[in-house]
Amino acid sequence: MGTHSRFDAFRALADRRGRPGVRLLDALTEEAAAGHAPVETWAPETASRFGLPAASALGPATFYADLAAPHGRRHVRVCTAAACFAARAGGHVSEVEQALDVATDHVTTDGEVSLQGVRCLGYCYAGPACLDGDTPCTGPTLADQLTGQALPCDPPIPAADATGAPVVLAGVVEDRDAWRAWPAVLRAGTPEQVLGEVAASGLRGRGGAGFPVAAKWAAAGRSPGTVVVANGDEGDPGSYADRLLMEADPGRVLEGLALACFACGGGRGVVLVRSEYPRALATMRMAVERARADGHLGRRVHGTDVDLDIEVVEGSGSYVAGEETALRGRFESSCP
Known part of the structure; x- marks a missing residue:
């Protein structure tokens, strides 16, 4: 069978x-x-x-940690991951607990304040870090920031390119516009040509395994109902590249996903964003709306026979959320 x-x-x-x-x-x-x-x-x-x-x-x-954790009217998430731990030898957690008068993963008896321990907020370069609601607080004065004795500290991600011809960081370090390749590929290219160029480039996944991107795309086999997922659920120590790209250059993320959908025969793309990245979530959603308004997504995109839409989905705080079997229930349930 x-x-x-x-x-x-x-x-x-x-x-x-x-x-x-x-x-x-x-x-x-x-x-x-x-x-x-x-x-x-x-x-x-x-x-x-x-x-x-x-x-x-x-x-x-x-x-899912975000569902299981108790929530008060003020919900604070404190990073307990490796980089933030190393910044203060873990002492920042007890300082935050004392400042808020609540233990990690608990809520005050009056339900006013809750504190959740999370693993990575994407501020490894500026830790230790917290999210007070959606407001980032970082650095050695974390407790003072949470009690109003110091202003929230939210330094930008340092980004630089040493190649002289940035590709991934083109919109970050050179402010180069996205969506330049997509219309031309739709009008004059084919999925096979896109796969061929990706294979020739030697592009590999950046998740650690270095798996060839062209092989991964080809494995989809252009099957009916293919959904292509851009997994923005990073959490390894020192990893904040996804947050940088989603916050600083969301259009390029979406254009890459659109090209992947075209190559894989998918009419639907999904961007999974960690709940610990509220700014990235808002930025990506605005970028999708802008892309629809500019004609890059929708029915018969740029006058071709291609139909494509992309949605942004928020994670719920647990790491196993971005690979295909974990996503299956979410996206099969939402298909018509």
Whole structure:
């Protein structure tokens, strides 16, 4: 029996319930942000509103850190990852706890303040770091910034290019506009030509494995319903390249994703942004709207037969969120 003829219980349940997966995750996020009760008390009820079993909500609600963490009216996230730990030998965590009068991963008895320990906020160059709501605070005066005795410190990411011909950083260090290649490729190029140029360039993934990008794209096989995901969920020590690109040059990120979709035969792209990157999330969403307004996305893009749309999805605070099997439920549930 071929893989396409196997019974898929997940798809069958989603079809029976009207594919409520995305609405369930959104509802869980809203419930988590609204209070600090244990997930076991509200997740099953949330699932029942969508006609789903309790396990369908308890699974993500207990796995994803942002859903499982207690939330007060003021929610502070403190980085406990390697770079921030090294900056102060971990002492910044106890300083923040004393300043806010709450232990990490707890909420005050009045529900006013909560503190969540997270692993990386993308400020490895300026740590230790916190997010006070969506306001970054960094450096040795972290506790003073959180108590209002010092202004929030949010230094920009240092970026430089030594090649003399920047490609990835073209829009960051030289302010070069994005979306220059996309219209020309659509009108005169083919998916095979794009794959060929990517293969000839020797471009490799930057996640650590160095996997050839052309091989990864070719593996999609231009299958019907292909969805291409730009995974912005970095979290390794010293990694903030994704945050830099999404915040400083979101159009180039989207253009690269559009080209990948074209090469892979995908009519839909998704950008996954970590919840720990609120500025990147807002910037990417604005960039998508701008790209639609400029005609780079939508139906019959630039007068061709290509239909393409891109959406931006917020993560929920746990690292295993960007590879294809972990994303499957989210995006299959939202497909018509």
